Structure formats: structure tokens, C-alpha cells
Amino acid sequence: MSEGYNPKVIEPKWQERWQQARLFRTQEDPSKPKCYVLEFFPYPSGDGLSVGHCRNYVPADVLARYMRMKGYNVLHPMGWDAFGQPAENEAIRRRSHPKYTVPQYVANYKRQMNLIGLSYDWEREINSSTPEYYRWTQWWFLLLYKRGLAYRAEAPVNWCPSCRTVLANEEVEGGKCWRCGTPIQKRQMKQWFFRITAYADRLLNDLDEVDWPEGIKQMQRNWIGRSEGVEFEMQVQGRPDSKFRVFTTRIDTVFGMTFAVLAPEHPLVDAITTPDRKAGVDAYRERAMRMEEADRLSAERERTGVFTGAYAINPVNGELVPLYVADYVVMTYGTGAIMAVPAHDKRDFDFANQHDLPIRVVIAPPGWNGEPLEDAYVDDGIMVNSGEFSGLPNREGMERLADWFEARGIGRRTVQYRLRDWLISRQRYWGAPIPIVYCPRCGEVPVPEEQLPVLLPDVEQYEPSGTGQSPLANIPEFVNTTCPQCGAPAQRETDTMGGFACSSWYFFRFCDPHNDREPFSREKVNYWMPVDYYIGGAEHAVLHLLYARFWTKVGYDAGISPVKEPFYRLRNQGMVLALTPYRPPRADETLKPGEPGILVRREQLEQMSEQEKATLLWVWAKMSKSLHNVVTPDEIVEQYSADTLRLYELFVAPFDAAFQWEEQGVRGCFRFLNRVWRLMMEFQPCFVRDWRAILAEPRELSKSARDLRHRTHATIKKVGQDIVDFRFNTAVAALMEWFNAIEEFWRASNQGMCCADDMAVLSEAVESFILVMAPFTPHLADELWERYGFEGFTLNQPFPQYDESLARAEEIELVIQVNGKVRDRLRVPADISREEMERLALQSPRVQQYLNGGQPKKVIVVPGKLV
RNA sequence: GCCGGAGUGGCGGAACUGGUAGACGCGCCGGUCUCAAAAACCGGUCCGGGGGGACCCGGGUGUGGGUUCGAUUCCCACCUCCGGCACCA
Numbered sequence: 001m002s003e004g005y006n007p008k009v010i011e012p013k014w015q016e017r018w019q020q021a022r023l024f025r026t027q028e029d030p031s032k033p034k035c036y037v038l039e040f041f042p043y044p045s046g047d048g049l050s051v052g053h054c055r056n057y058v059p060a061d062v063l064a065r066y067m068r069m070k071g072y073n074v075l076h077p078m079g080w081d082a083f084g085q086p087a088e089n090e091a092i093r094r095r096s097h098p099k100y101t102v103p104q105y106v107a108n109y110k111r112q113m114n115l116i117g118l119s120y121d122w123e124r125e126i127n128s129s130t131p132e133y134y135r136w137t138q139w140w141f142l143l144l145y146k147r148g149l150a151y152r153a154e155a156p157v158n159w160c161p162s163c164r165t166v167l168a169n170e171e172v173e174g175g176k177c178w179r180c181g182t183p184i185q186k187r188q189m190k191q192w193f194f195r196i197t198a199y200a201d202r203l204l205n206d207l208d209e210v211d212w213p214e215g216i217k218q219m220q221r222n223w224i225g226r227s228e229g230v231e232f233e234m235q236v237q238g239r240p241d242s243k244f245r246v247f248t249t250r251i252d253t254v255f256g257m258t259f260a261v262l263a264p265e266h267p268l269v270d271a272i273t274t275p276d277r278k279a280g281v282d283a284y285r286e287r288a289m290r291m292e293e294a295d296r297l298s299a300e301r302e303r304t305g306v307f308t309g310a311y312a313i314n315p316v317n318g319e320l321v322p323l324y325v326a327d328y329v330v331m332t333y334g335t336g337a338i339m340a341v342p343a344h345d346k347r348d349f350d351f352a353n354q355h356d357l358p359i360r361v362v363i364a365p366p367g368w369n370g371e372p373l374e375d376a377y378v379d380d381g382i383m384v385n386s387g388e389f390s391g392l393p394n395r396e397g398m399e400r401l402a403d404w405f406e407a408r409g410i411g412r413r414t415v416q417y418r419l420r421d422w423l424i425s426r427q428r429y430w431g432a433p434i435p436i437v438y439c440p441r442c443g444e445v446p447v448p449e450e451q452l453p454v455l456l457p458d459v460e461q462y463e464p465s466g467t468g469q470s471p472l473a474n475i476p477e478f479v480n481t482t483c484p485q486c487g488a489p490a491q492r493e494t495d496t497m498g499g500f501a502c503s504s505w506y507f508f509r510f511c512d513p514h515n516d517r518e519p520f521s522r523e524k525v526n527y528w529m530p531v532d533y534y535i536g537g538a539e540h541a542v543l544h545l546l547y548a549r550f551w552t553k554v555g556y557d558a559g560i561s562p563v564k565e566p567f568y569r570l571r572n573q574g575m576v577l578a579l580t581p582y583r584p585p586r587a588d589e590t591l592k593p594g595e596p597g598i599l600v601r602r603e604q605l606e607q608m609s610e611q612e613k614a615t616l617l618w619v620w621a622k623m624s625k626s627l628h629n630v631v632t633p634d635e636i637v638e639q640y641s642a643d644t645l646r647l648y649e650l651f652v653a654p655f656d657a658a659f660q661w662e663e664q665g666v667r668g669c670f671r672f673l674n675r676v677w678r679l680m681m682e683f684q685p686c687f688v689r690d691w692r693a694i695l696a697e698p699r700e701l702s703k704s705a706r707d708l709r710h711r712t713h714a715t716i717k718k719v720g721q722d723i724v725d726f727r728f729n730t731a732v733a734a735l736m737e738w739f740n741a742i743e744e745f746w747r748a749s750n751q752g753m754c755c756a757d758d759m760a761v762l763s764e765a766v767e768s769f770i771l772v773m774a775p776f777t778p779h780l781a782d783e784l785w786e787r788y789g790f791e792g793f794t795l796n797q798p799f800p801q802y803d804e805s806l807a808r809a810e811e812i813e814l815v816i817q818v819n820g821k822v823r824d825r826l827r828v829p830a831d832i833s834r835e836e837m838e839r840l841a842l843q844s845p846r847v848q849q850y851l852n853g854g855q856p857k858k859v860i861v862v863p864g865k866l867v
Numbered sequence: 868g869c870c871g872g873a874g875u876g877g878c879g880g881a882a883c884u885g886g887u888a889g890a891c892g893c894g895c896c897g898g899u900c901u902c903a904a905a906a907a908c909c910g911g912u913c914c915g916g917g918g919g920g921a922c923c924c925g926g927g928u929g930u931g932g933g934u935u936c937g938a939u940u941c942c943c944a945c946c947u948c949c950g951g952c953a954c955c956a
Contacts, residue, residue, distance in 0.1 A: 216871090219870080330956095334956065338956045347956080541951075652893095657873090664878095667893085733891035736892075866887080
């Protein structure tokens with residue numbers, strides 16, 4: 001008996017050999033085509049990696065290994081998104097300091113990644129919280145500053161009272177903080193912004209050039225939110241100095257305006273409000289501004305608002321319309337003021353009904369006879385009650401009215417975006433300090449490049465103050481400096497940059513990670529960029545992925561990036577779900593909305609009786625520490641093997657679909673690897689090393705041998721294609737089918753007691769199999785490779801070539817249908833002619849039976865498939 | 868409400884541009900081995916009906932229509948689920 005599959009021995013053995021041989025090290029090589037495979041770099045958390053995280057690393061690793069075997073020079077790096085709120089919040093929670101926790105968590109992540117055999121070039125490891133890295137993040141800030149794309153401004157901003165910092169719009173989800181879920185407050189503060197809006201059109205248009213999931217592209221398009229319309233001026237009645245502008249996408253409805261609305265923050269409100277209305281308006285504005293963002297967004301809220309006492313003049317017909325203040329108009333979009341056309345806008349319609357304002361139809365719905373509308377009509381139609389424009393189709397009227405406004409110089413066609421500038425400053429310690437100095441004489445002065453990095457001071461007290469000031473403001477040694485321009489005493493900016501600044505350029509740094517003279521050399525990014533495959537979760541659709549595109553375009557304009565788009569292909573992996581136990585609530589317990597029951601913790605589950613367990617409700621939920629349903633790679637590797645974990649993650653579901661973690665499935669994969677091992681050991685003595693020479697000679701192979709060769713070549717072809725298509729699940733299935741065929745052939749060959757030709761065919765299959773499985777299960781492949789007497793690593797071998805003529809089936813099953821129903825199947829040569837197919841089909845006794853002796857009306861032949 | 872994606876056996880999922888529905892795996896059933904169990908291995912496994920049997924007939928891809936010799940695939944309407952956005956004028 002030979003020894004069994006022993007991953008406990010072979011996996012550490014190969015991991016060590018790979019490391020000693022520096023197998024994954026990558027250097028520029030102009031003689032080879034390059035392939036840059038990148039996964040989103042993670043923020044290292046104290047919980048370590050779960051099998052859910054592996055969902056992205058394992059497929060990426062298969063791709064990287066495959067591309068390398070295909071002859072590409074593959075860049076496959078890993079690093080740490082270690083600056084920013086997530087890392088700092090976690091350190092606070094654990095009552096530690098990020099300078100201690102980050103290296104500790106990084107070490108654990110790295111250990112786990114090596115444990116599952118990921119092929120990273122660790123010599124390129126980067127950490128965004130080190131001065132070697134953030135020095136260049138600051139350099140990028142200065143680049144943006146120099147190009148007029150970084151500016152400081154006082155604006156209403158999102159404030160998270162729990163994280164005690166401001167947030168970017170992209171970091172606010174449904175009015176709540178993306179990190180802690182606390183409702184956001186609006187504050188008026190002076191902050192640093194990046195002018196991403198200047199790139200809105202390019203960020204929108206260039207989406208057409210990248211190979212990304214359609215859903216992500218749509219989300220970015222929605223987020224940028226381009227709308228074309230007309231902006232025009234409205235005059236306040238009796239106040240020649242008071243004018244305001246409104247923006248509308250429906251200028252065709254302008255004759256239907258029956259009131260106008262200003263946002264509560266609109267600067268004109270004070271000036272135009274009549275004295276008798278002042279108290280009411282002030283109270284309303286006060287309330288609106290105090291309200292938390294989440295409440296203001298709440299959908300079922302009443303349409304509130306107050307009359308200012310003032311009237312505005314509709315420029316198209318001179319009519320007076322009452323001017324309201326209402327919080328359904330937001331100051332940060334468009335002009336902060338609207339013309340209200342209740343007949344053709346849902347929100348205006350609701351407001352008009354609640355405030356008894358007239359509703360005038362100006363676009364006739366089909367079949368409309370002048371009766372009042374039951375709801376706003378927002379579709380196209382013929383214009384009515386619109387003066388000289390009545391009778392026109394509204395789309396045409398839109399153009400004519402836009403011309404009308406432009407001709408009179410009181411309005412113009414414009415484009416509005418939902419995208420706002422990117423708020424980058426944070427009142428937090430754990431980030432890259434913003435490299436700006438405030439000098440009483442020179443004002444705002446950028447720190448010269450040669451003085452970078454502005455070092456983050458090493459202090460023990462780093463918690464956010466909550467005063468609206470960064471904790472750095474309390475460190476005089478940091479704050480007090482001299483002006484780089486005049487040398488006078490000056491003060492540093494004390495805010496740091498949000499973590500998304502660090503991740504907006506790290507993919508460039510991986511090309512040249514240790515450069516201490518510049519962020520990266522032009523030559524190296526020219527060689528490696530763009531990223532060919534970028535792999536990560538869909539949750540960054542409008543955050544990181546939008547910011548990184550923006551910085552890349554700035555880099556392109558500045559001549560430091562060779563590409564306009566950083567990520568040529570983007571692929572999103574699906575989530576991993578785990579069965580999570582809930583129990584019915586007791587009488588004194590109430591459920592949170594959306595919760596299926598009371599969460600049962602792991603340790604509570606172990607103490608429950610069988611009877612109690614039977615009452616549990618099992619729900620598939622995303623793996624997370626808080627649900628106590630996390631499975632770690634460590635336990636799976638311990639119980640089975642790293643190769644088993646890899647195979648299972650690839651096989652169980654399509655790459656981009658959510659999958660349900662089931663230990664039974666893991667066992668199936670483990671069983672498969674054991675079968676592979678057993679057969680490989682059994683066959684090894686019969687292995688014919690020079691099978692190529694034997695099979696190259698012309699010879700008559702048996703039918704089953706020809707079938708196996710076909711299977712071998714067809715599978716090599718399919719697996720390669722599946723990998724680049726990210727169809728790892730079908731690639732593994734094909735690998736299993738192929739193996740089943742090899743096993744069957746081996747059995748039938750009576751354990752080697754048959755002809756030499758069959759052993760050559762088997763040897764071809766087995767040698768190819770080891771190499772094809774290598775990207776999936778590299779430890780097992782390398783061990784088998786060695787045991788078959790080969791030198792070195794499978795990763796340095798070329799991926800097996802397939803012979804197109806062998807990959808094509810020599811025989812096919814001809815399907816014969818009568819009236820669309822399958823009536824017979826015949827085995828025929830693959831190169832059969834149409835005529836022959838038809839003749840055979842009509843000859844078939846079963847077909848004759850269904851034709852009742854008659855002739856078919858029509859015969860359809862699909863070559864190589866069916867009649 | 869808007870945008871995007873998906874509904875296929877007991878389960879996860881296959882099926883390339885319309886052409887053998889259910890590959891591969893899990894589970895289950897039966898068998899081998901064993902004193903027994905586990906593991907391992909072998910065979911079976913969409914549903915209904917017929918036959919001792921290899922087989923045969925019918926139905927079947929969320930629902931209802933349509934196009935086609937032929938539809939999981941294309942078109943129309945609807946239902947359900949998941950993800951995202953949400954007063955953006």
C-alpha cells in the first residue's frame with residue numbers, strides 16, 4: 001500500500017520551497033507580454049480573514065498562476081489599506097493604538113494568505129500607513145493642489161457624531177455613516193475638497209471604454225447623475241435687486257408653473273421674506289437645518305413648506321407665482337431653487353395639494369378632456385395652455401423654449417450633475433496629514449515636495465476630540481512650524497486625508513513600490529499599467545472605484561500616468577453566506593425590523609437541547625463576526641487542506657454569485673483530491689515519460705484511447721477558456737469529468753496489464769492533468785509533479801497545449817427530431833455531410849414510425865448536430 | 868418609485884451564437900467491505916404512467932400569452948427574490 005494524500009506534510013513543504021525559490025517574484029521583462037492581476041487591497045482587521053474573503057483571493061490566484069503558465073509576466077501584488085477610519089475605529093474599540101494593531105493584523109493576514117497558497121510577490125508589499133507610502137499620497141495632494149483641483153471651502157458637510165469627523169457624500173449611506181451607522185448631521189465647516197466635478201463628463205464617458213460589470217457602470221452613471229436642462233432667471237416682484245435662478249429638465253412645462261420654491265438654506269430667503277411671514281419662515285428654516293439627514297430623507301414624510309409672502313414673475317407669461325420655502329428642495333443641487341409645475345411633477349403635485357395651490361395642465365395626457373388630474377402626468381404629450389407653443393409635441397416645445405430663453409438672454413441650456421466635490425479632510429488622527437501650512441502673511445502655502453513627508457506625530461492619545469478639530473490640533477510640536485515661503489512662524493493644517501486618498505493610487509505604487517525619489521517611475525508604470533484584471537466586491541462601486549478613476553485621469557493630464565483608466569477589467573465576486581441560527585422571541589422580547597428572530601450565538605447553540613434546536617430558524621446570512629457565523633480558512637485548512645478550500649470556493653457557485661457555505665460540499669472536494677492522489681500513485685509506476693514520441697508516430701489507437709485523447713485536449717482547451725472568462729465553477733467541473741474519464745480508462749486497462757499505446761495515452765492525460773490542476777490546487781500539483789520525477793515547480797511549466805484537431809470530437813451524436821421532439825439519436829462521424837445526415841435520419845426506423853410512412857414537409861439540418 | 872441582476876430536481880448549480888434540459892458535486896436510496904459503525908469503493912436517483920427487463924409513452928426550466936419545425940435561451944404582460952440609488956427639479 002502506498003501512502004495516502006497528506007496535505008499536512010506537503011502543503012507547508014511546498015509553501016516553504018516557493019518562498020525559498022522566490023518563486024512569485026516579478027520583474028519587468030519587455031520580452032514577455034505583461035498581465036497585472038490585482039485584488040482590492042484589504043484593511044487588516046483583527047478578526048482575520050474568513051472563507052468569505054478568500055472568495056476573491058482564490059480565483060484571482062488561479063488566474064494569476066494560469067497567466068504565468070501561459071507565458072505572461074504576471075504582476076500579482078498585495079498590500080494593506082491601513083490608514084483611515086476602519087483601522088482607527090478598531091484600535092479604539094480594542095483600547096489599543098493603530099501603530100500596534102496594524103502590524104499585528106497585517107502579520108496575521110499575511111500568514112493566512114500564505115496558508116492558502118496565494119502567489120503574491122511579497123517583495124512588493126506596501127502599507128499605506130507608512131511614511132514611505134503616505135509621503136507620496138501627500139505628493140499627490142500637492143499635484144491636485146497645483147492643478148487647481150484641491151481647495152478649501154466653507155460648506156454644509158456631513159458630520160458623524162460617533163466617528164467625530166466629517167464624511168464624503170459617498171461615505172453616507174441612506175443618511176447614515178458607512179462605518180458605524182450613526183445618523184449624519186449637517187454642519188457648516190471649512191474643509192478641503194477635491195474638484196472631482198471637473199471630471200464628471202470624462203468619468204461618465206470613459207465608462208464606455210472599460211470592461212466592467214454593467215451594474216457597476218450603471219451605479220457610477222447614476223451617481224454622477226448628468227441631467228441636461230435649462231437654467232433661467234426669475235425676478236421677485238417689486239424688488240428689482242432680487243433675482244434667483246432655477247434649473248429644470250422640463251422647460252416644456254414652464255407655462256404650468258403655479259408656484260416656486262427656494263431651499264431653506266437659499267441666501268435670498270431673508271431678503272425677500274415679507275415682515276408678516278418672517279417668524280414662520282425663520283422657524284421653518286431653523287427646524288429644517290437642525291433635522292438629521294436621515295429624517296429629512298425619509299420617504300413618507302409630509303411635504304412641508306412655508307409661504308414667504310413674496311411673488312416671482314414667470315418670464316414666459318408674466319404671471320405672478322407665490323414663492324415658498326420647502327425642504328424638498330436641496331441647496332446642494334442645481335441652483336437651490338425650482339419652478340414648481342404640479343401638473344407634471346410628482347413632488348410639486350403633492351405639495352400643491354397640501355397647500356391648496358392651483359394645478360395647471362400644460363402637457364395633455366392621451367385622451368385628456370380637461371378634467372383635473374389624479375396624479376402628476378410626467379410623460380410626453382401635446383402642449384396646451386402654453387401660449388404660442390400650444391399644439392406642439394412637448395419634445396419639440398422643449399427645444400423651442402430653450403431657444404426662446406437663450407434669444408432673450410434670460411436663460412441658457414446647461415448640464416447639472418448629482419456628483420459633488422469630494423470632501424477629503426477628516427478630523428482624525430490615523431491618516432496622511434494634509435501638507436498645507438497657514439502663514440499669517442502668505443496665507444495658505446503648500447509644503448514643498450522636498451519637505452515631504454509631513455510626518456504623523458507619534459502620540460499615545462489619538463482619539464477624535466469631537467470639537468470639529470483634529471486631535472493633531474492639540475499637539476503644538478506638530479502645529480507650530482515656519483512658513484515655507486517667508487520663514488515666519490506659521491501653523492500646519494491639522495486635518496488628515498480620508499482613507500480613500502491612499503487607495504486612489506496604490507495600484508501605481510505596486511509597479512514601483514520602493515522608489516524613494518518619486519511616487520513611481522514613468523518607465524515602470526508604462527510597462528505594467530493598466531491593471532488587466534481588478535477583482536473585488538461590488539460595495540466600492542461609487543467610492544474607491546470612482547476616486548481611483550479620478551486620480552488616474554489627473555495623473556494622465558499631468559503626464560505621469562500612461563492610461564486614462566486604471567482598471568481595464570473589473571470583476572466582482574459574490575458574497576459567502578452561512579447558515580445562521582435564530583430563535584423565536586420570548587414574550588418579553590421584541591424583534592428589530594428585518595430580523596427573523598433572536599440571534600443565537602455559537603456558544604449558546606452548543607448548550608441547547610435537541611428539542612430547543614428543533615425550534616430554531618436557520619437563515620442564510622452574510623458571514624460576519626457579529627452574527628457568529630464566520631468560518632475561517634485556518635479551520636478548513638486544519639481539517640481538510642488548503643487545496644480543498646481553494647477547490648471548493650471555485651467549484652460551488654459561479655464567481656459572481658452569492659454562495660452558501662456548506663461543509664458537505666467541502667468534504668466532496670476533499671474526497672475528490674483523495675481520489676486524485678490515489679489514482680496518481682497507482683498509475684505512477686506505469687507512467688511513460690516519452691509519451692510524446694510514442695504518440696507522434698502514426699498508429700492505430702483503440703476507440704476508448706482515442707476518446708480519452710479527445711477528452712484530454714478538449715478539457716485543456718475548456719479550462720483555459722473558462723479561467724479567463726471567470727467561469728471557475730465549470731472549469732473545476734470539467735476537471736472532474738476529465739478525471740473520471742482517466743480513472744475509468746485506467747480501470748478498464750486492467751491496471752497497466754495492457755498495451756503500451758494505452759499507457760502512453762494515459763501518461764499524456766495524467767501529465768497534462770497535473771499541470772492543468774496546478775493553478776487550482778498548486779500544492780498537490782507540485783507534489784505529484786515531483787513524484788512523477790519532474791524537476792522544479794509546475795508554475796514554471798508551460799500550461800499544456802491542446803491540439804485543435806484532437807479537441808474536436810471525431811464522432812458526434814446526431815439528434816433527430818420530428819416536429820421538435822427528439823425521436824432518435826445516432827452516432828456518426830463528426831465530419832458528416834448534410835445530405836448524409838438527412839439520408840440517415842430518414843432511414844431511421846423510429847423516424848419512419850413517427851412519419852407514418854409519409855414524407856416530411858420540410859427537413860432542417862443543423863450541421864454537426866441535428867436533423 | 869427608479870436602475871441593475873436572478874427565478875431550472877431534495878440542495879448548490881450545468882446547458883457555447885434558439886437545437887439531446889438536469890453536466891459536475893452535495894444529499895438520499897441500494898450494494899461491497901466489517902462482528903458492528905464510520906471511512907472508502909460500486910450502482911441508482913427530475914416527475915407521472917406502462918413493462919419482468921434492456922426500454923417505451925407523456926409532462927417538465929417562476930406565471931400567462933406569442934414567434935418558431937424546435938424556446939431555459941427571443942418578444943409582450945405579470946409575479947417573486949436579491950443588490951444599488953432614492954425629494955437631484
